[in-house]
Amino acid sequence: MQDPDFLSSCIDVSVAFWVGIVDGVSQNGSNVPRWMTEPPGVDPAGVSFGMVAFGDAAVPVLKLWTESVSSRCPLRTLRARRADESALAVLHCWLAEARVGWRLMLAGSEVDVLVARSEVVAYGAVEAEIRIYVTSTDRKRVYCPQCRTVTEAVCVTGQRVACEGCGGSLRVDTHVSRRHGAYLGVCD
Ligand SMILES: [Zn+2]
Structure with missing residues (x-):
């Protein structure tokens, strides 16, 4: 499940604003920043x-x-x-x-x-x-679309983390919210 509210806050294509980012959008639709x-x-x-x-x-x-x-x-x-x-x-x-x-x-x-x-x-x-x-990308904040808790964990995209709010298993997606400063977690 993807949270439409979260996705609407995700970094858009015009990340040229973000000086420091090489490219915000890759060919597979991810918007994980490449620093x-x-x-x-x-x-x-x-x-x-x-x-x-x-x-x-x-x-x-x-x-x-x-x-x-x-x-x-x-x-x-x-x-x-x-x-x-x-x-x-x-x-x-x-x-x-x-x-x-x-x-x-x-x-x-x-x-x-x-x-x-x-x-x-x-x-x-x-x-x-x-x-x-x-300086490093080891730790990520992961947003839970079920309970809206943000969990911080050492992880990479595609990996699973346990939500600190509801305990659900979240797959760390390749969408980053500019508003939450967090990666989207997907309950699947
Ligand atoms: Zn949760």
């Missing part, structure tokens, strides 16, 4: 920046980015273990103060980057303002 193998550069059109490293693996990327920004540009940085409530609260503060020309750069594991990205877009950030570098 860039090298960190994207700093947007030269940006006039102020927020830069985030989720996890230790992203710290060198954060350093690279901060060193690439003109000293004239206001810059805020955040190092966080995960995209948890406290990290997202910092992003909310940045967004509240953001002006035209503000840019957000997110580095970290896919699971954290997708959560942070969906959060800031929900709070009004424009996709073209966001650049992403993914």
